[in-house]
Amino acid sequence: MSDEATGLSVIVAGGGTAGHIEPALAVADALHRLDPSIRVTALGTARGLETKLVPERGYPLELIPPVPLPRKPTMDLAKLAPRVRASVKAAREVIDRVEADVIVGFGGYVALPAYLAAGAGPSKRRRKVPIVVHEANAKAGIANKIGARRAARVLAAVPGSGIHARGMSDAEVIGIPVRSSITGLDRDAFRGGARAHFGLPGDTPVLLVFGGSQGARTLNEAVSGAAEQLAAAGISVLHAHGPKNTITLPSPTDGAPYVAVPYLSRMDLAYAAADAAICRSGAMTVAEVSAVGLPAIYVPLPHGNGEQELNAKPIVAQGGGRIVPDAELTPDYIVNQVIPMLRDRERLLVMSRAAADAGHRDAAVEVARIVLEVARG
Structure with missing residues (x-):
């Protein structure tokens, strides 16, 4: 010893x-x-x-x-x-x-x-x-x-x-x-500074999209495909599409901004800036997203042994998120399901509390x- x-x-x-x-x-x-x-x-x-x-x-x-x-x-x-x-x-x-x-x-x-x-x-x-x-x-x-x-x-x-x-x-x-920088994060206190860091407005709902360190094609195509509708609905987007991926966005409009970056080195600020997330459901992702009390649409990998869906189930059972199969995440899903969710502040608050309660x-x-x-x- x-x-x-x-x-x-x-x-x-x-x-x-x-x-x-x-x-x-x-x-x-x-x-x-x-x-x-x-x-x-x-x-x-x-x-x-x-x-x-x-x-x-x-x-x-x-x-x-x-x-x-x-x-x-x-x-x-x-x-x-x-x-x-x-x-x-x-x-x-x-x-x-x-x-x-x-x-x-x-x-x-x-x-x-x-x-x-x-x-x-x-x-x-x-x-x-x-x-x-x-x-x-x-x-x-x-x-x-x-x-x-x-x-x-x-x-x-x-x-x-x-x-x-x-x-x-x-x-x-x-x-x-x-890590303590995530578990100790006060999203309300950091929201203004976090949004300024990414060039996001302080008064619109913000959707965070990320598919892990390399990105995820399904998430990229579904959310970028609904960019015009998101902007028109007044929903800003912070989208990490992966360093080897690109996404096609329409020309800038007068609506809410769509900020696309290859990678997010400050996930704590990204979580603070967001009102909800669309992400994969790897164990670490689920742990961090629930720890900060962020409502999420979890999109498990369509291959493997099904563990990604199992990772997210306890959070979803508490009401802190949803599980959407990879094949069902489309631009239409973003328009018909995600936009109404982001525009309902009371619903987001309930989901946020449920996610935080389910986390460790x-x-x-x-x-x-x-x-x-x-x-x-």
Whole structure:
């Protein structure tokens, strides 16, 4: 165990996508707020977004070889065992070097090696390092299912994720850790400044549209296709269409403005500026949008295992949003359903309260406290 004078040593393992990295960094931030002496090390791979996001947040990043798990029988299965061994060895070296007291994993390519490396090695001198597992998705991934078998505590964003600790029928439902700049956002207080930042008027309803970091073609085509009707209805639009995508808009009119940008680097300001959102329903998106109490039209990805729809269902059940199938989001839907919603202030207020009540604003602090309990236990 690390020297008490230098603080506990915590490894956060959640690399690859922002959906794994952001919760890990939110917990890292919460750990430092609870105890500034804690040393946090992020575990990642050279191919993930963590190489950019982790240094930006000021945490040391240790890289290990990734272990992508084949979902179908392929030739890659033959390469899996040596890849796992190499990655576990590298993870074990990091664990020993930083003298980790606890590992908290969030799934993805780096989580499985970290979980396996946390067990006692062939040398009797090697100690086991306790594990906390957090599952953000409505359907647990393979890495976290394996980690849960070894974990001291197993946490999840929603009930029924298919992951649980020994002796329990389900994981502890905590929600998804979200960064404090989002959970502490006062949309009313920041609305005027946020709208000025994007060049939006202060007195019209604002629709926020985003499809993740790369954008989403269905969302782009549906909303831009109704641009004239939105402007005529007095509804401003802030639309992040993706860095590799373009959208076609009509010539500027006297109506409300349509602000189209490739990417939004200040999502906190975007949330503050908006009255409602149209977005995908990845776990992190749902967590952030509900945490700030923003009514939303969730458009799950039309492929995959259906987890995006499951992510949004608890918020929709509380009245904080709607789920619209990808094929049904059209310009006509925007005109017939979204415009009336944006023009009904009382309805938006009710949906906003429902979304906020369904969210988990304190999830990062809750996870951090559990991590400290396990480390000190």
